[in-house]
Amino acid sequence: xxxxxxxxxxxxxxxxxxxxxxxxxxxxxxxxxxxxxxxxxxxxxxxxxxxxxxxxxxxxxxxxxxxxxxxxxxxxxxxxxxxxxxxxxxxxxxxxxxxxxxxxxxxxxxx
Amino acid sequence: xxxxxxxxxxxxxxxxxxxxxxxxxxxxxxxxxxxxxxxxxxxxxxxxxxxxxxxxxxxxxxxxxxxxxxxxxxxxxxxxxxxxxxxxxxxxxxxxxxxxxxxxxxxxxxxxx
Numbered sequence: 001x002x003x004x005x006x007x008x009x010x011x012x013x014x015x016x017x018x019x020x021x022x023x024x025x026x027x028x029x030x031x032x033x034x035x036x037x038x039x040x041x042x043x044x045x046x047x048x049x050x051x052x053x054x055x056x057x058x059x060x061x062x063x064x065x066x067x068x069x070x071x072x073x074x075x076x077x078x079x080x081x082x083x084x085x086x087x088x089x090x091x092x093x094x095x096x097x098x099x100x101x102x103x104x105x106x107x108x109x110x111x
Numbered sequence: 112x113x114x115x116x117x118x119x120x121x122x123x124x125x126x127x128x129x130x131x132x133x134x135x136x137x138x139x140x141x142x143x144x145x146x147x148x149x150x151x152x153x154x155x156x157x158x159x160x161x162x163x164x165x166x167x168x169x170x171x172x173x174x175x176x177x178x179x180x181x182x183x184x185x186x187x188x189x190x191x192x193x194x195x196x197x198x199x200x201x202x203x204x205x206x207x208x209x210x211x212x213x214x215x216x217x218x219x220x221x222x223x224x
Contacts, residue, residue: 004153034212043115043201043215044154089154097142097167099213101154 002027004092006102014110019077021105023090026071030092033066033073034099039086047088048075080109113137115216117202123222124192132187132219134202140214142207143185145177148199148218160185192223 003026013019025033034049050057050064050073057064061080066073077084090102115136124130136143145157159167160179174196176188185202199220203213 006153009151036215043217045215046212049212097159097161098156098169100156103151103153 002030002092002094002098002100004090004100004102006090006105008105009103010106010108012108012110013080015080015082017080019080019084019107019109021075021088021090021107022072023074023092023102024070024072025092025100027092027094028068028071029094030071031095032093033064034091034093035062035064035075036089036091036101037086038089038104044089077107080107082109082111085109115202115204115214117200117216117219119219120217121220121222123224124189125224126192126194128192129188129190131189132200132202132221134185134187134216136183136185136202136204136214136216138204138206138214140204140206141182142205142211143179143182144203144205144213145185145187146201146203146215148201154201157187189221192221194223197221197223 006023031052036044037047038044061078063076087104087106089104091099093099118133142161147155156169157171158177163179178186199218201218202216205211205213
């Protein structure tokens, strides 16, 4: 079945630095890639998504890139702030009913 | 209430108990999901309902039984659970199931003794 690998599992950065989280997927039919942020004790919330017909998408300090050939996609957060500290999940969807999530990356932003 | 709500927020049950988790969405969505979230593991999709019909049953043990009486409500009936079933159970909804943002509820923290 489809699998989504996410790295690193934990990431610690200094406030103001950039953070990059990488994911790979196995099913080449995947065409929708959302990223969710889950703050401690709260529900996951969508922060950005990208579809397979686009290579890059940016929204203020966050950006996502997609390499369909390599089946990689990445989340980039610039100018990190303490409120960016959370668990981030990547996911892949083939256009059907099932979205496969990565195991999550715990991001710590040190003030 | 707005968004997706879940009750109860916390549940402790013995292995012989029967309990139910409830989810309600106030977003007018037509698809609802149950996920299991365990520590350091990916979110595991359990069930998907589209227009009140189950469209995905992700090899979940029969001790978990979903019910979707209408497009706004989703239940997860639990019986004879095992300690390894202890986890956070998240409900989500979306407008359509194909490549759409999912809106999550706050979850039910389940502990099986």
